Amino acid sequence: MAKQIITLTVNGDEHEIAVAPYQTLLEVLRDDLALTGTKRGCTAGSCGVCTVNGEKGEAVLSCCALAVEWDGRSLTTVEGVQEGNDLHPVQQKFLEYGAVQCGFCTPGLIMSAKALLDVNTSPSEKDINEAMAGAICRCTGHIKVKIAIREAAKVLREREGGVADGQA
Amino acid sequence: MQLPEFEYLRPKTLAEGLAALAEHGPDATIMSGGSDLLINMKFRLDTPKYLVSFNAVQEMKAIEPQADGGLSLGAGCTLTQLAESEVLAEKYPALHQALFSVGSKHVRNAATLGGNICLDTRCWYTNQSENWRETRDGCFKTDNELCHVIKSADKCHAINSSDSAPVLIVLDASVTLASVNGTRDVPVSEFYNNDGVDHTVMRQGEILVGVTLPPPKGRSVYAKLAQRDGLDFASGTFAAGIVGSNEKPESVCLVMGSVGPEPKVLADSAAIIKASGLNEESIETAALAARASLGEVTNLFTPSGYKRRLVKALVKDALGELRDLQV
Structure with a gap:
């Protein structure tokens, strides 16, 4: 099975990698690029721990995507979320509000939350539930996760220039 | 779970894709979003020699209002693309709701309309890992003349879980199937067979390229x-x-x-x-x-x-x- 060279931009860094057609994006990120922040969970599209963000910031299940399909495209993993030396507001608020227990699902939750907040900084309860339905935490439940997302949304709204409008 | 080995083909046009399907016949499997197929492949329910990805075929990704007031949807439209379509939400709210109800946002970002309509049937005994399946005999769906669900059955009873199918029938929609021999339109009400193994009327070498919705009624x-x-x-x-x-x-x-x-x-x-x-x-x-x-x-x-x-x-x-x- 011939490998093919793909160009993949991850967190702003361009990589040329030889991949077999049956390698998933998850396998390439973890095994070829050593970006092990993205976790391998069910590998069947149910748990969401392998979530990365695509070109438009959308949530992508890297276990159910072929690496060859990502030739010439770019994506963001949890390693690329922080802003310089500072944590991204989503990461910071997960930390502050204890939205982490064992931490295994956290990269997937962060990337799923970021996919939402990148396009909607005033998410309703329903928006949050919909965006997070595909990313599952099995130890702590989602209450603190949702609080952290609402608080992160507040920070992002303030950053957009407006004052927090009290929706969150 | 890892994917089985396969050759990957990525046609850039529909014509190129149809030629690949015709050339490789039963050895080829069509892939679009892959959100269901790749998992079935990991389970070794499908082990194609050639995987033909239609994700680069732009002509299958359009949402086009029709002159008669209907709507034509490309099979390659992702469910997120359709969920964000105002014209679909406004004119066909029930279909919009059905598509929006599929999987999670993560799944809808990859899954396509064509994939949802052609979604393979599922069964508790079959949609499991290879090791799990090996603990009992095969069935109609795999390699045996047997159904674990209904012992006396003479055919497969796996479930059609397509969220869009029932509402497409209510809306009197039809699908367009294409092959190297040309295209044909089939009403969705006549698209499915009551058999979990051979569950659609699609023939070898055909692909579902689009859906036509007549003007909304009632x-x-x-x-x-x-x-x-x-x-x-x-x-x-x-x-x-x-x-x-x-x-x-x-x-x-x-x-x-x-x-x-x-x-x-x-x-x-x-x-x-x-x-x-x-x-x-x-x-x-x-x-x-x-x-x-x-x-x-x-x-x-x-x-x-x-x-x-x-x-x-x-x-x-x-x-x-x-x-x-x-x-």
């Missing part, structure tokens, strides 16, 4: 019950459409999904509503008739008794919603 609703709203395949789905008033309907179409290998058109229940109008009494009678008309209910994923009660409740709730729906 009112329609969609209802779905799943163990978890966010992610699971449906335990039951129901689509209902009515043209005319509640008192004197001109036509009624009721379709149940996720109860067998094909969407089940509830003709008896529809006849009750058409004859007596849509009111509390007829809704109750129609819901009972829906339950009775299920016949052989396979105990897949949920016990059959539960499924019978579910069907009655789902039909009753959705018809109540339809009655109160303003055009």
